[in-house]
Amino acid sequence: MSRFLSQRFSQIKPYVPGEQPQDTEYIKLNTNESPYPPSPRVLQVVNQKEVEKLRLYSDPEVKQLIQQIADFYQVSTDQVFVGNGSDEVLAFSFMAFCDQQQQICYPDITYGFYQVFCQLFGLQQNPIPLKQDFTVDYQDYCDCGKNIVIANPNAPTGLSLSLEEIEQILKTNPDHLVMIDEAYVDFGGTTCIPLLKQYSNLMVIQTFSKSRSLAGARLGFAISSPEIIQDLNKIKFSYNPYNVNRLSILAGSAAMQDRLYWEYCTNEVIQTRNKTKCALEQLGFTVLDSKTNFLFARCPKISGEDYYSKLKQNGILVRHFDQERIQDFVRITIGTPAQMEQFLQVTKRLMEEETQ
Template identity: 55%
Template sequence: MSRFISKEAVRLKPYTPGEQPADMQYIKLNTNESPFPPAPGVVKAVSRAEIMKLNLYSDPACAQLVEAVAKRNGLRPEQVMTGNGSDEVLSFAFRAFCGEEKGAAFPDVTYGFYKVWAAYYGIEAKIIPLKDDFTIDVNDYMDFPGAIFLANPNALTGVELPVEQIRRLLDADRDRVVIVDEAYVDFGGESCVPLLNRYDNLLVVQTFSKSRDLAGARLGFAMGCPELIADLNRMKFSFNPYNINRLSILAGAASMADEAYFQKCTAAIQENRARTVAELERLGFSVLPSKANFIFAKSPDFPGGELYRRLKQNGILVRWFDEPRIRDYYRITIGSAEQMERLLEEIRRFLGEV
């Protein structure tokens, strides 16, 4: 750090992304990326003619992308806001709906960026422990007057909170916003999007990074009533009006339009997840029920990061969090059938089954 950094900045604890090492070729099962390329129409959309327009600013309204998202979800364009990844959208939500009078509440074991944003904006955070089985009890949130942030399925465990429980939170206090982060909902979860026209205190955030195979394009979006979307756009135009580049707008719109490819890729992930879970359980692992493109698992044979270290030595990356409650768990991204078989082969070898 320089001698010029502020005291407030020094106090921040930045988010730690998944490893992206370059020392060797790895099978990356640590950052929840898709193993599949973007939809065929994406390549066509990002044409040479469009690349030659990079000397011009992108559309600050992102109209083409907004319209594609709205059409696919049965919404009006004024109910959609797009951002530079869902991270930016969620950051804007922290800034828009929290402040001196209203804090933020979220679980203790969830997406790590929530704590970072609360600290970044000086927002008082109420961190509520998950139950022993890593599920959320909405009764713990009923009396909280500020904004509630829930990753559903949970960004770390993959466990889903039933939509009916989220409806209870929405009905309990119509004067607070419930932000549902649905980054992983497309892998078997139930979305809150059908509730949007009934609840003006619901904001649903999704991403193109997982089920749309566009992690490198940095695209996310929020869906809600027009007033909530206007609040987010107020944050955007106070920060960076040109937050999405020209090529990503085109790529996102093309991806959103290809429903058949989307269904094919998400179905493949669910099939690979089921096979992987069955084999890990046969090998003695305990695996939480996941509706995401990853699983959260532990084994008495590999405590405290041992599996992470041994797999890395053999060219496979998984995610390990050296934190209380989850120190013996591993978050494993579901990749292609070939990638998952390679993972299982290594684990069998570690256990002496090969």
């Protein structure tokens, strides 16, 4: 820490991203990336001619991409905001809509960044415990007097709230913003975008990093009321007007247009996930009911940390969270069928070694 850092950041604990080894060849099941490359259309549009145009700024209004997102979700373009990853969209939202008076609450076990944003923007932490079975109790959020952010499906549990439950939360909090982070919704969840027609206090946040196979392009978006989108633009244009780069705008637009490929990839992941879940259960694992591109699983024989380490020794990266209540679990991203086969074989062998 330098002697110049503002006092308010002296205690901040930044987010710790999953390992991103740049050199070794792991089977990488630790950061919920897609095992499939981006749509072939992305490869067509990100071409040499466009690389030459990098000398020019990107469109600060991101019109082309916003149009594609609006078309896909059948909303109007003034209901869409695009950020440099959904982390930036969330950061802008915490900054814009929360302060000492207007607090925000979220589940105690969820995407770790929500509490980091609270630290960054000097907000009180308001975690609400999950139920014993790791589900979100929607009633905890009804009429709660605060802004709300819920990942649905939740991470790292993979569990999902129903649209009816979310509607109850929206209905009972008319004067507070309800942000639903749908990073994983395309793998079996239900988007609450249709609820925007009735609820002006709803903001839906999605990402291109999972179901659109574009984690490395850094694209996330919010869909909400035009007034809320206007507020987000106020922050963006006061922070970094050219927040989305040229090639990512092209890549995202092409990916959004290729509905068939998106359906194909998400279906593949869902099928592989369901098979992997069955196989793990047969080995005695406890596996939560995932609606995402990962499984949250508890090993019957060794601790979560040990299981993570032994998998790593065998060239397989998964994610372990050293947090109370979930430290017995690991989070396993769904890879290709071949990768999951190898993962299962290693796991089986590890279990057999424990028995001996």
